[in-house]
Amino acid sequence: MFIDLSEVTQRLRRMSSEELDVSGSYQSFLLDLIREGKETLVVDQVSVWLFDDISDPKKLINVANTQWDNDLNADDYPVLLCEQYPNYFKAITTGISIDAHDAVTDPRTAEFKNNYLLPNHITTMLDTTIFKNGTPHGVVCFEGRGPLRQWQSAEIAYAEMVADCCSRRLLVNELWTLQQQLTKLAFQDALTGLKNRRYLMDSAHREISRHIRASEPLSVVMLDIDHFKRINDSYGHEIGDVVLKEFAQCCLQALRAEDSLCRLGGEEFIVLLPSTSVAGAQEVAERLRISVEKNIIETAHHYIQVTVSCGVANVALDKPFSYSLKQVDHAVYDAKAQGRNRVACSNS
Structure with missing residues (x-):
């Protein structure tokens, strides 16, 4: 040939x-x-x-x-x-x-x-x-x-x-x-496996644009584990990491597939809720709060129960997402001021 x-x-x-x-x-x-x-x-x-x-x-x-x-x-x-x-x-x-x-x-x-x-x-x-x-x-x-x-x-x-x-x-x-x-890796929290703050900001920008076109509400929930510093001080940071991972999994199980759970940093977490009103977001936040409270975290030598304070806010579609983050952060502050382990809603 x-x-x-x-x-x-x-x-x-x-x-x-x-x-x-x-x-x-x-x-x-x-x-x-x-x-x-x-x-x-x-x-x-x-x-x-x-x-x-x-x-x-x-x-x-x-x-x-x-x-x-x-x-x-x-x-x-x-x-x-x-x-x-x-x-x-x-x-x-x-x-x-x-x-x-x-x-x-x-x-x-x-x-x-x-x-x-x-x-x-x-x-x-x-x-x-x-x-x-x-x-x-x-x-x-x-x-x-x-x-x-x-x-x-x-x-x-x-x-x-x-x-x-x-x-x-x-x-x-x-x-x-x-x-x-x-x-x-750039968009993932190494400890919990959740999406991180960078992903949240990019995702929020896309979701805001989509919800403007669809004329649908977009809500956000912030979760802050109560007295987390006390857990680290009492049990050590390794146990604290276990608590954060277990907390993340507990929250994921209580959310819809389309909801976006991200770790904002430390013991703070954010849930972006597509096509959800503030009233609906309050129901989600309450469901998360109850799930966390009922979940007993088992480690090698300890059984740990944590609670979470939740803030809820409507995402302002006509403003940068950082504005809505501040609003929901204020709502978490109110929940903690009212005694923790509760849901508070932003007044805006």
Whole structure:
């Protein structure tokens, strides 16, 4: 077989440069590349396999395959164990392409003879390494079922280009995943797992705009755990952290899925209540107050009961959200002044 390396390389380069969503499954963002490779090299199957651990690989995981009709769940990905195929793993980790003219007899691939090659009528294989930072990260496997095939240098070079294109997409996917994780951390309270003040301010801005368009009320509840400093002083900050986490979970269970519970800081929490009037918000706040009071927090050596003072306010849609925060903060101050463990409503 003869391929015009210049022509197929240009086609592959154009394909690789196209904008692609790498936020989905491996199969979804690698499939066009391996289909192109299958068509160009005229093979029966192309698959992508990745090492489980690039620094100490124990297995190869099949993450994309031209034979799959649909995406597989990660739990269903086929796996090859290093200990079962030592010669193949040794060859792959050198980074040198495996051009197995006769896959059944080639010492690098013969280990697959009885449990894969013969049952599937695979006769010839061309496997090229995917690199990550110069280290073998996986392999692109081209398999044929026809006559034995002497792989030409141009075919090997093309297959290696496919592997390099896969490598670049995998890197983009990794960077996207990292960015998502960093974004999540930026908007998440590390202790309770709730959204933080930064998220609250961004979310409130969006909700205000949405509620203006919909002409619907938007309310806010502030919760302040009563005498929290006394808990830290009596039991220590580690127990105080346990109380904060348990408090957060207790509140989440009493809220709707669309309600947004955030930790404002310290022992202060905020609930943003979409499409909710002040009267409705007072009912939510009272439900939260009762749930917190009934919840006994169990630690290794203590049973702790806490109460919460709640402030309720209507979000002023024509003003910055900071204005509504001040109003609800004043309402919490009133609840505490009235004896704590109660709900107070802003007068505005």
